[in-house]
Amino acid sequence: MKKYLILFIILTATNLFASAPDTLWTRTYGGTEGDEGWSAQQTSDSGFIITGYTNSFGAGNGDVYLIKTNSSGDTLWTRTFGGTSSDNAHSVQQTFDSGFIVAGSEGTGGVYLIKTNSSGDTLWTKTYGGNDMNWGNSVQQTSDSGFIITGGTFSFGVGTPNYSNVYLIRTNFLGNTIWTKTYGGPYGDCGTSVQQTADGGFIITGTTLSVYGGVYLIKTNSSGDTVWTKTFGGTSTDCGYSVQQTFDSGFVVTGTTHPFGAGGGDVYLVKTNSLGDTLWTRTFGGTSSDVGYSVRQTQDSGFIITGYTSSFGISGNIYLIKTNSSGDTVWTKTFGGTTYAFGHSVQQTADGGFIIAGTTNSFGAGGGDVYLIRLGKETGVEEPSILDRGLANLDLKIVKDKISLSLPNNYYPNTLLTIYDLTGRPKETLYSGTLSKGDYTFTPNIHKSGVYFVRLTAVCHSDTERSEGEESNIITETKKLILVK
Numbered sequence: 001m002k003k004y005l006i007l008f009i010i011l012t013a014t015n016l017f018a019s020a021p022d023t024l025w026t027r028t029y030g031g032t033e034g035d036e037g038w039s040a041q042q043t044s045d046s047g048f049i050i051t052g053y054t055n056s057f058g059a060g061n062g063d064v065y066l067i068k069t070n071s072s073g074d075t076l077w078t079r080t081f082g083g084t085s086s087d088n089a090h091s092v093q094q095t096f097d098s099g100f101i102v103a104g105s106e107g108t109g110g111v112y113l114i115k116t117n118s119s120g121d122t123l124w125t126k127t128y129g130g131n132d133m134n135w136g137n138s139v140q141q142t143s144d145s146g147f148i149i150t151g152g153t154f155s156f157g158v159g160t161p162n163y164s165n166v167y168l169i170r171t172n173f174l175g176n177t178i179w180t181k182t183y184g185g186p187y188g189d190c191g192t193s194v195q196q197t198a199d200g201g202f203i204i205t206g207t208t209l210s211v212y213g214g215v216y217l218i219k220t221n222s223s224g225d226t227v228w229t230k231t232f233g234g235t236s237t238d239c240g241y242s243v244q245q246t247f248d249s250g251f252v253v254t255g256t257t258h259p260f261g262a263g264g265g266d267v268y269l270v271k272t273n274s275l276g277d278t279l280w281t282r283t284f285g286g287t288s289s290d291v292g293y294s295v296r297q298t299q300d301s302g303f304i305i306t307g308y309t310s311s312f313g314i315s316g317n318i319y320l321i322k323t324n325s326s327g328d329t330v331w332t333k334t335f336g337g338t339t340y341a342f343g344h345s346v347q348q349t350a351d352g353g354f355i356i357a358g359t360t361n362s363f364g365a366g367g368g369d370v371y372l373i374r375l376g377k378e379t380g381v382e383e384p385s386i387l388d389r390g391l392a393n394l395d396l397k398i399v400k401d402k403i404s405l406s407l408p409n410n411y412y413p414n415t416l417l418t419i420y421d422l423t424g425r426p427k428e429t430l431y432s433g434t435l436s437k438g439d440y441t442f443t444p445n446i447h448k449s450g451v452y453f454v455r456l457t458a459v460c461h462s463d464t465e466r467s468e469g470e471e472s473n474i475i476t477e478t479k480k481l482i483l484v485k
Helices: none
Strands: 015-019 023-029 035-042 048-054 063-069 075-081 088-094 100-106 110-116 122-128 134-141 147-153 165-171 177-183 189-196 202-208 215-220 226-232 239-245 251-257 266-272 278-284 290-297 303-309 317-323 329-335 341-348 354-360 369-375 379-382 395-399 402-421 426-442 450-460 473-483
Touching (some): 015 329, 023 063, 035 063, 048 354, 048 369, 063 369, 075 110, 075 122, 100 147, 134 165, 147 202, 165 215, 189 215, 202 251, 215 251, 226 266, 266 317, 278 317, 290 317, 317 354
Parallel strands (some): 035 088, 035 341, 063 088, 088 134, 189 239, 266 290, 290 341, 317 341
Antiparallel strands (some): 023 369, 048 063, 088 100, 110 122, 147 165, 147 189, 189 202, 251 266, 251 290, 290 303, 317 329, 395 402, 402 426, 450 473
């Protein structure tokens, strides 16, 4: 029988007057030539893994760059991968075996997938694609220990010459292809971000020139067959760069838009329901060019976005935007020196702070360096949660390997109980639907040890139907879950 050691810590409250967090430290990595950071993640040892590319080290002409740090950002080891042609990486994730998976582009024109152990030593590498140009932008490990990769391809699909299609590759745990899919029309499409969804399918965002509106959102089933597609934007070029499934089973996308906002290109944030229908959109920025490259939902149900701004700070700075759950700005920050800096990746850390990875030309060894910024928690006054105000008194606890939930009131429509991993990826939906007053027990079906978060979202009414004028008491609670087999 499986044994679980489970620790719960209440993490959430809605920030009403939250202020921007303080910078704890910054680090740069690289040599005297051009180096860039594109993806970072907090690892299970509280350190960080970063990937991008380097012109300073490796075989030459650009190589995949992998950097492992401790919790203070000090380098533990670095690795380079690739040959004498130009190779790069845009995505990294820690895998279930504590190693790492890296996706990017191989110099001869293939999607490049690299699997390492926890020390960064190569276990295997794979390339995918035909005789034309193909590239990988995003990789995630799937619930069966395989991998899903998205990017672009000129080799397959229906694209006319000189135009690409969205490329989706599904592999097993050894990187062997299970299936590939392409999406899009004849005039140029690319996938930039992919995530497995709670139903076992996949959500992809990217850019399309084949359909009116440039931000492309594609939902598939577990076999990669299209369930629905959506486009967002206006008549100019709009791009989607990052997507995540949200606690309510919908999706959030960030990118850039030109016809909306203050002008010159603005950060674009789109929130949808589970069917891809727009709930709201927001733009951020000034009169110059501003771009959102990465978005994550935060523990308080808001969103954190990083990218690039020419409108604020020193022209060409990293842009960090924190919003509430409705997409309204809570605070913004910029980072950088007298020359350019880009933020390519953001994640909330286990302690409630943030980590940003990108590129700077103002600091470091010169020529452009990998830039890592560590922030603390938000500061300011927090509005008490619904539990603290006495509007509900939920009892969520663990008995052996069971999650128990006691509901004191009569009617809880739209109840959602989901387990997420540290990257914010949904691992299992324990319940979705309507519950009434009573006691409930749920059994996790997760077979891997690790740190997870259990997220409860519900709408509480005192009666079986909402009375006219009655306030809808939205209950949200997140607790940390440590599973040890």
